[in-house]
Amino acid sequence: MYSVVFQEICSRYGKTYSWDLKSLVMGKKALEAAQIVIDVLQLPMSKEELVEESQRKLQELFPTAELMPENSPEQEWGDFWAERTGCAVPENEGLELLPEAALGTRDVFKPAAFTLPDDAGRVYSSLPAPLSRSPPHAVQCLVFEDAPNGVEAALTAGMQVVMVPDENLSRDLTTKATVVLSSLQDLQPELFGLPAYE
The missing domain is CATH 1.10.150.240 (Putative phosphatase; domain 2)
Structure with a gap:
């Protein structure tokens, strides 16, 4: 959009x-x-x-904008992780513009507690500013990104990054990510010490 x-x-x-x-x-x-x-x-x-x-x-x-269908692979993937670990969205500007249905119908993603709030108390800073290392467990995060700047921010904070870039993005801009996938369904979470995707 x-x-x-x-x-x-x-x-x-x-x-x-x-x-x-x-x-x-x-x-x-x-x-x-x-x-x-x-x-x-x-x-x-x-x-x-x-x-x-x-x-x-x-x-x-x-x-x-519409939510993905409840039975879509991406929806099932999100449900799987929401049940097993904490999920957060350390997003840049724009979330406030999304319809309420896209943000509040399911309680899967929480505001990210490990980003640096701006002076209005929102929980984002401009990428590629590094995601904060506070609290300490933040470095145990596995980050999912589609933007090169987001990959850079996560790596700077000592996190591993799974990048799922748009097919139009130059492959030269994906080389820094820990893993590059064409779909979230291709993730092998056990490679990161996480429960295997069922």
Whole structure:
């Protein structure tokens, strides 16, 4: 949905929001990402204007997002882990835009207690800022990522990273991850000392 919105805005100026550009901004805070887009594509607008317009469009688009079907492989995978270990989402900006149904219908993912809160008390910092090592058990986390910046943040904090990148992302940007998979279903959790996936 981010790609749809940014391409819509960029196309007005005859520009393309490519995967090369998207890979530079994945995981960044909104203003920082906007400035990168503006600089790379030489858009005639301020970063504040780009953020304001994209956020307005995202607020219209995000409520159309749907949960995965209850019987989907990804749903079963999430249920399996929720029953056996703690799960958290140390997410960057944007969660507040998602429809309530996408966040609150099931109590699988908890706010991440191991990220550094910003001055408003939210539990994210701009990636690739390292995820905090406090509390100490945080380094026992296994991180799942799709963004190169997120991989960098987790590795900096001493965590292992399973990367499931979009097929459009350059393979050169996946080399730092502990393991790279095409699907979460391909994970062998026992390799990380976790219960085998049933």
